[in-house]
Amino acid sequence: MIVASNLSKRYPGGYEAVKDVGFAIEAGQMVFITGHSGAGKTTLVKLIASLERPTSGSLVVNGQNLAALRRSAIPYLRRNLGLVFQDQRLLFDRSVLDNVLLPLQIVGLPRRETVRRAQAALDKVGLLAREKARPIALSGGEQQRLAIARAVVNRPTVLLADEPTGNLDAESATEILEIFADFHRVGVTVVVATHDQNWIERYHPNVLRLDHGRLV
Amino acid sequence: MNAWFSHHRAAVGSALRRLWSTPLNTLLSLLVIGIALTLPGFGYVMLDNLRDIGRNASGVQQISLFMNLDAGKKDVGEIEGRLRAAATGKWRFVPKEEALKRMQKSEGMAEIVASLPRNPLPDAFIVEPSNTDPEALEILRKEIAGWPKVAHVQLDSAWVKRFDAFLKLGKLALSMLAGLFAAGLVAVTFNTIRLQVMAQTAEIEVARMIGATDTFIRRPFYYFGALQGGLGGLLAAALVLGGLRLLGSPVGDLATLYGASFALHTPGVAEVAALVGCGALLGWLGAQLSVSLSLRKFD
Numbered sequence: 001m002i003v004a005s006n007l008s009k010r011y012p013g014g015y016e017a018v019k020d021v022g023f024a025i026e027a028g029q030m031v032f033i034t035g036h037s038g039a040g041k042t043t044l045v046k047l048i049a050s051l052e053r054p055t056s057g058s059l060v061v062n063g064q065n066l067a068a069l070r071r072s073a074i075p076y077l078r079r080n081l082g083l084v085f086q087d088q089r090l091l092f093d094r095s096v097l098d099n100v101l102l103p104l105q106i107v108g109l110p111r112r113e114t115v116r117r118a119q120a121a122l123d124k125v126g127l128l129a130r131e132k133a134r135p136i137a138l139s140g141g142e143q144q145r146l147a148i149a150r151a152v153v154n155r156p157t158v159l160l161a162d163e164p165t166g167n168l169d170a171e172s173a174t175e176i177l178e179i180f181a182d183f184h185r186v187g188v189t190v191v192v193a194t195h196d197q198n199w200i201e202r203y204h205p206n207v208l209r210l211d212h213g214r215l216v
Numbered sequence: 217m218n219a220w221f222s223h224h225r226a227a228v229g230s231a232l233r234r235l236w237s238t239p240l241n242t243l244l245s246l247l248v249i250g251i252a253l254t255l256p257g258f259g260y261v262m263l264d265n266l267r268d269i270g271r272n273a274s275g276v277q278q279i280s281l282f283m284n285l286d287a288g289k290k291d292v293g294e295i296e297g298r299l300r301a302a303a304t305g306k307w308r309f310v311p312k313e314e315a316l317k318r319m320q321k322s323e324g325m326a327e328i329v330a331s332l333p334r335n336p337l338p339d340a341f342i343v344e345p346s347n348t349d350p351e352a353l354e355i356l357r358k359e360i361a362g363w364p365k366v367a368h369v370q371l372d373s374a375w376v377k378r379f380d381a382f383l384k385l386g387k388l389a390l391s392m393l394a395g396l397f398a399a400g401l402v403a404v405t406f407n408t409i410r411l412q413v414m415a416q417t418a419e420i421e422v423a424r425m426i427g428a429t430d431t432f433i434r435r436p437f438y439y440f441g442a443l444q445g446g447l448g449g450l451l452a453a454a455l456v457l458g459g460l461r462l463l464g465s466p467v468g469d470l471a472t473l474y475g476a477s478f479a480l481h482t483p484g485v486a487e488v489a490a491l492v493g494c495g496a497l498l499g500w501l502g503a504q505l506s507v508s509l510s511l512r513k514f515d
Contacts, residue, residue, distance in 0.1 A: 078427035083426065089421070089425065090422075106428045106429075
């Protein structure tokens, strides 16, 4: 599903965020990427989402080698990935429902179906009652749940999250984590970058531990 | 097909919402585009009307054919036959006696004519060719000049030629003006779209993150440019029609003073559509240039 070998990422200026990393994530696994801050977790997530290009090595996601992927093929790869970031990157000029509709509009589904599916996704994260609200009116935990609804509305095979609970209190963080666990239970591959050790004790996921860009 | 349709419908909807959400900006842009299109549009209509005046002005495109003084009835018949065969349009024979009578009627000429020992005027034909093209007139004049017993052929084409040259110059000036304003329109759209891309940075970034293609991101901007340009064209058409309506009555009065009847020809559906189409095309072009440049920073 996601296979990396000798994967490195060097940023302009010479800083090497990921060094010679190799791993394989099977379909349906739940994997946590952990490590101190600056260890390269975010870079690894960005590489998998092809928001960054590898400097060397290979990274195969859903059968496609990202190092050799044409620029025009990237959007279609991302449609199979659900992305959740610490800053939720919501659009504050439109309603909760419209935020979730966006991925479906990008795919070009007919309007009736998009609304039905977006509402189902909102229901799954417990936000259906707030569909007409603006994201600014939501709490931090609710905003993160909205970001998850947007990430999963396209029914991606991989759910990829970078510090999704970084800004949340313990209770909201647990809610978010439970949602990820639910998706894992129904067969979605879940990859979460986090420095939160409590999670690992609780869910016993596979762990990729990074230290200064290297896998340990 | 369904996806294609819903993509385009969404893009048009989004473009309309953007136009509607900033009414003042939209109004100002439309005014700029409308006025920029009005000037060449109005110029075109005026030139069109001038060309009509040139075509309709009677007495302008006539060829006068003067016979030799010694030409007899037989020679006149020969020329009549040739004119008939050439089927050049309308023509009229003016015998020398009639020409003299007319001259006598002119003020102050009666005495002079009476004092003449004999009629100095020749027989003449006035030809009104059906083809009034300046080149065609010149060819006809040369042909007639070669006929027997023809002393002189006078083509009143100097005026026609001058008028034609004037129209050509007007057309050229108008083309240059239209080119300038077209560039202005592209620039206005370019700037509007650039500001929009800046204002929608968050949306563009999110859309890219969740799998939007470049085409998906660009499409609403293209529609925006084309819609804004097209609406500007519509405004220009309204301004031109309004201007012509205001001018219509004074022009009619002026024509009456010259003993003519003349009504300004107003642009029809095809011309309005052309103006709207031009606006839309230029708006689309401006959007295309702007989006291509502005979206580079997202790569």
